[in-house]
Structure formats: structure tokens, C-alpha cells
Amino acid sequence: MAERTVTIASAVGLHARPAALFVQAASESGLDIEIGRKGEDPVDATSILGVMALGAKHGEEVVLTADGEGADEALDSLVDLLSQDLDA
Template sequence: MIEKAVVVTNRLGIHARPATVFVQAAARFDADIFLSKGDVSRVNGKSIMGVMMLAAEQGAEVLVEAEGSDAQQAVERLAELLASDFEDKI
């Protein structure tokens, strides 16, 4: 299992559009992807509902976890995406 903590920088947090972008990016990897924030249970990073359930606001620390053949690449790319403002991705 590869994991990395990242702080959400988007001023609106991870709302519907950034969640969609994240899920689409996660779907490109074979690895199983999970996200967690504070007391929220681990959610499937390839599920739009799961990602939105995190309710990750600006400044929240989110743990990105991946397990599988391309887990390292997945964690690096998805952590980078969460740390971005998403403006150029939407």
C-alpha cells in the first residue's frame, strides 16, 4: 500500500466538479484507490459519491492510498491533483 497525505488547496474544496475530475483521473489507474479525511472512513477514490462524501474543504488534509501494479504513479498523480486548485482541470 502506497500512501501520501495532501492538503486541499482549492478555495471551494472538493465539490462536484473537482470530485468528477479526480474520479476520472483515478479510473485511469489499475490500482485500487482510497481516500480518507480525519474521522471519515476510507472511501473508494473511483466513486464520485465516495469522494463527495469526504466533504474535503480548503485546508483539509486528505490521505491518498493506492494498492496495485501502478500504485506509486497513482498516488503521485492524484495527490498532485488534490493539491492543485483544479481551475485548469475543469
């Protein structure tokens, strides 16, 4: 299982547009990807409701995990995405 930690760069955190862009990218990977805070239960990264309910705010760290062929590349791409201000 591949794992990455990233700090949320979007000013509004993972809400509305940033969450939608993240979920779309996670879904396009075709992999089982989860996102969560350290020490908390992760949620399905392809679920807009799950990602928004996570309530990840600007500056918070989240952990991404994925299983399957291409997991490292998919997570690297998602880390790059979350490292940008997706509200701009």
C-alpha cells in the same frame, strides 16, 4: 500499500468539478484507491458519490492509499492534482 497525505487546494474543496476530475483520474489508474481523513473510514476514490460525501474542504488534509503495481506513481499524480486549484 502506498500512502500519501495531501492538502486540498481547490477553493470549494472536493465538490462538483474538482471531485469529478479527481474521480476520473483515480478511475483511469485502474488501481484500488481510497481517500479519507486521518482517523476516519476511507471511501472509494473512484466513486463520485463517495468522494463528494467525504466533504473534504479547502485546506483539509486527506490520505490517499493504493494497492497494486504503479501505486506510487498513481498516488503521486493524484497528489499533484489535488495540490492545484481545480476551480480555476
